[in-house]
Amino acid sequence: MSEGARSGNSSHVLFVFRGFPSLQDHRRLLALPVSASYVAVLLGNCLLVYVLRSAESLQGPMYVLICWLCVVDVLVATAIVPKMLLGLLLDWDQVSLGGCxxxxxxxxxxxxLESTLLLAMALDRYVAICRPLSYARIINAAALARLLPVALARSGVVMATLVALAGSLRYCGSNAIAHCY
Incomplete structure (x- = not known):
């Protein structure tokens, strides 16, 4: 018998998303607005990316940041909504500890990453307002090319540390999570 099982401090390896506990009878009906919202997020952001990439006049640094923000918005929705829809429609509301x-x-x-891009957009506007004559020298394609790897590394290191710490914990209370993700 393992040490954790003998001491009664075993960790759950499977969790159940409860989503909207008071609306359990209407789970399938809730899938309609969630699906519509997801499609709106996908269509709206993809349309915006298409317009920003195809219009020659929309190639400045701010528009590149907006394009990156749209891509991140699509990825955020894709990280959450498909699993939520599976839970609402097919009652596939279980997730392993690794999946969680x-x-x-x-x-x-x-x-x-989204908050870092918003910070970059604020800095872009700050330079445009306070240093308009130096804007093109300070904010250019090379500066944006350096920003993306830094933003990815910053977010990745911080969140990998957070998840590693959360993964090392023992989960011995209820395995029901009162959220959709």
Whole structure:
């Protein structure tokens, strides 16, 4: 018998997403607005990326940041909504500890990346307002090319540490999670 089982401090390896506990009878009906929202996110952001990439006048640094933000928004929705829809429609609401930690990593990694891109957009506007004559020298394609790997590394290291710490914990209470993700 393992040490954890003898001491009564065993960890769950399977979790159940409860989603909307008070609306359990209407789970399949809830899938309609969630699906519509997901399709709207996909279509809206993909359309915006298409317009930003195809219009010659929309190639400045701010538009590149907006394009990156749209891509991150699509990835955030894709990290959460498909599993939520499976739970609502097919009652596939169980997730392994590894799957839960992976979803946690991607959700928080992409949210952190999104906040970093918003910070970059704020800095872009700050330079445009306060240093307009130096804007083209300070904010250019090379600066944006350096920003993306730094933002990815920052978000990745912080969230990998967070998930590693969460993964090392023992989960011995209820295995029911009162959320959809």
């Amino acid at each position: 930690l992976a979803q946690m990593f991607f959700t928080h990694f992409l949210s952190s």
